[in-house]
Amino acid sequence: xxxxxxxxxxxxxxxxxxxxxxxxxxxxxxxxxxxxxxxxxxxxxxxxxxxxxxxxxxxxxxxxxxxxxxxxxxxxxxxxxxxxxxxxxxxx
Numbered sequence: 021x022x023x024x025x026x027x028x029x030x031x032x033x034x035x036x037x038x039x040x041x042x043x044x045x046x047x048x049x050x051x052x053x054x055x056x057x058x059x060x061x062x063x064x065x066x067x068x069x070x071x072x073x074x075x076x077x078x079x080x081x082x083x084x085x086x087x088x089x090x091x092x093x094x095x096x097x098x099x100x101x102x103x104x105x106x107x108x109x110x111x112x
Contacts, residue, residue: 021065021066021067022065022066022067022068022069022071022072022093022094023063023064023065023093023094023097024063024064024065024066024072024076024091024092024093024094025061025062025063025064025091025092025094026061026062026063026064026076026080026089026090026091026092027057027058027060027061027089027090027091027092028042028058028059028060028061028062028080028086028088028089029058029059029086029087029088029089030059030060030085030086030087031085031087032059034084034085035053035059035060035085036053037084037085038059038060038083038084038085038086039051039053039060041083041084041085042060042062042080042083042086043062045075045079045080045083046075047064047065047066047071047074047075048062048063048064048075048080049063049064049065050062050063051063058090062080064076064080072091072093076089076091
């Protein structure tokens with residue numbers, strides 16, 4: 021499984037609609053709205069590197085409201101049950 025983290029810059033008045041449209045794309049596992057230099061962060065998971073072009077350049081970057089993307093390919097995954105608990109605290 022290939023994982024890419026995509027920083028998405030959007031039109032300020034379209035963040036919720038853009039986020040949902042991106043979340044609905046095949047290959048996109050999660051979308052977060054966030055504070056900071058970018059408006060959204062999308063996590064893309066695909067079977068092969070070639071699929072990244074289809075998902076990110078072919079579909080995600082063409083969603084209405086997307087202004088620019090910056091893509092980061094993940095090499096390894098590190099996690100801790102403590103970290104998982106932080107993100108799910110109060111959800112449930």
